[in-house]
Amino acid sequence: MESEGKIVFTEEQEALVVKSWSVMKKNSAELGLKLFIKIFEIAPTTKKMFSFLRDSPIPAEQNPKLKPHAMSVFVMCCESAVQLRKTGKVTVRETTLKRLGASHSKYGVVDEHFEVAKYALLETIKEAVPEMWSPEMKVAWGQAYDHLVAAIKAEMNLSN
Amino acid sequence: MESEGKIVFTEEQEALVVKSWSVMKKNSAELGLKLFIKIFEIAPTTKKMFSFLRDSPIPAEQNPKLKPHAMSVFVMCCESAVQLRKTGKVTVRETTLKRLGASHSKYGVVDEHFEVAKYALLETIKEAVPEMWSPEMKVAWGQAYDHLVAAIKAEMNLSN
Numbered sequence: 001m002e003s004e005g006k007i008v009f010t011e012e013q014e015a016l017v018v019k020s021w022s023v024m025k026k027n028s029a030e031l032g033l034k035l036f037i038k039i040f041e042i043a044p045t046t047k048k049m050f051s052f053l054r055d056s057p058i059p060a061e062q063n064p065k066l067k068p069h070a071m072s073v074f075v076m077c078c079e080s081a082v083q084l085r086k087t088g089k090v091t092v093r094e095t096t097l098k099r100l101g102a103s104h105s106k107y108g109v110v111d112e113h114f115e116v117a118k119y120a121l122l123e124t125i126k127e128a129v130p131e132m133w134s135p136e137m138k139v140a141w142g143q144a145y146d147h148l149v150a151a152i153k154a155e156m157n158l159s160n
Numbered sequence: 161m162e163s164e165g166k167i168v169f170t171e172e173q174e175a176l177v178v179k180s181w182s183v184m185k186k187n188s189a190e191l192g193l194k195l196f197i198k199i200f201e202i203a204p205t206t207k208k209m210f211s212f213l214r215d216s217p218i219p220a221e222q223n224p225k226l227k228p229h230a231m232s233v234f235v236m237c238c239e240s241a242v243q244l245r246k247t248g249k250v251t252v253r254e255t256t257l258k259r260l261g262a263s264h265s266k267y268g269v270v271d272e273h274f275e276v277a278k279y280a281l282l283e284t285i286k287e288a289v290p291e292m293w294s295p296e297m298k299v300a301w302g303q304a305y306d307h308l309v310a311a312i313k314a315e316m317n318l319s320n
Contacts, residue, residue, distance in 0.1 A: 042279045045271040111205040119202045
C-alpha cells in the first residue's frame with residue numbers, strides 16, 4: 001500500500017517481519033538455498049536464467065555458486081522488508097536497484113518469475129518459522145516482497 | 161521415458177495412477193477447482209490467459225465458468241495418465257491434441273506455465289490422496305503429465 005508515493009507498512013506488519021527475520025537470520029545460507037530449490041522445483045526452466053547453472057553437469061542444489069547467490073537474494077528480500085516502515089521505501093544493501101533492474105531485464109524475467117519466487121519465499125518462511133506463521137505474517141511478507149519487486153520493475157522499465 | 165517412439169510407463173506406475181484416480185474421480189469438479197486455485201496462487205498473472213477471467217470482477221474461484229473448465233482439464237490430465245500404458249500414447253477425449261496445441265499457442269503458454277501447472281497438479285493429488293501419496297506416485301503422475309505436455313507442445317510447434 002502506498003500513500004502519496006510513501007510506502008505504508010503498518011507497525012504490526014513490521015513487527016511480524018522483524019520477529020521472524022530475527023529467528024531466520026542465522027540460517028540465511030540454508031534458507032536461501034531452500035528458497036531456490038523450491039523455485040526450481042516449481043519452475044525448473046528458471047535454472048537457465050543463471051549462467052553458473054545453465055551448462056553445469058552438477059545438480060543445482062550442489063552447485064557451489066548457488067548457495068552464496070541464494071543467500072544474498074534471501075537476505076536482500078528480508079532486509080528490505082524489515083527496513084520498509086522505517087525508511088518508507090525499498091532499500092537494498094549489497095547492490096543497487098538500478099543494477100537489479102538491468103540484470104532482471106537482461107535475463108528476461110517476467111511477472112510469472114517474480115510470482116513463483118514470491119510463492120517459494122512465503123513457503124520457505126512458513127517452513128522456517130512454523131510456530132510464528134499466520135495469515136497476517138503471510139500478508140506482511142507478501143506485501144514487503146511486492147514493494148521490492150515493484151522497485152525492481154521500475155528500474156527494469158527504465159533500463160528497457 | 162520412450163522406447164522407439166512408444167511411451168514406456170511401467171505396470172507399477174500405471175497401478176499408482178489408476179488406484180489414485182479411482183479415489184479422486186468422484187471429486188473431479190472440486191479437485192479441478194483446487195488445481196486452478198493453486199495455479200493462480202503461485203502465478204496470479206496466468207488468470208489473464210483465460211478470457212472468462214480476464215476482465216471479470218468476480219474472484220476467479222467464484223467465477224461460474226472456471227469450475228467446468230478446471231474439471232475438464234483435471235479429468236483430461238488424469239484420464240490421459242491412466243490410459244498411457246495401455247495405449248502407449250497420449251489420448252485426450254473431449255478435445256484433440258491439435259486443438260490443445262492451437263489454443264496453448266494462441267494464449268502464449270510457455271514452459272514455466274506448464275511447470276507451474278505440474279507443480280499444482282502434484283500438490284492437488286498429494287492433498288487428495290494423502291494416505292496413498294509416495295515419491296513413486298509423484299514420479300508416476302509427473303511423468304504422465306510430462307508426456308501429455310510433450311504431446312501438446314508437439315502440436316504447438318506444428319501450429320506455430
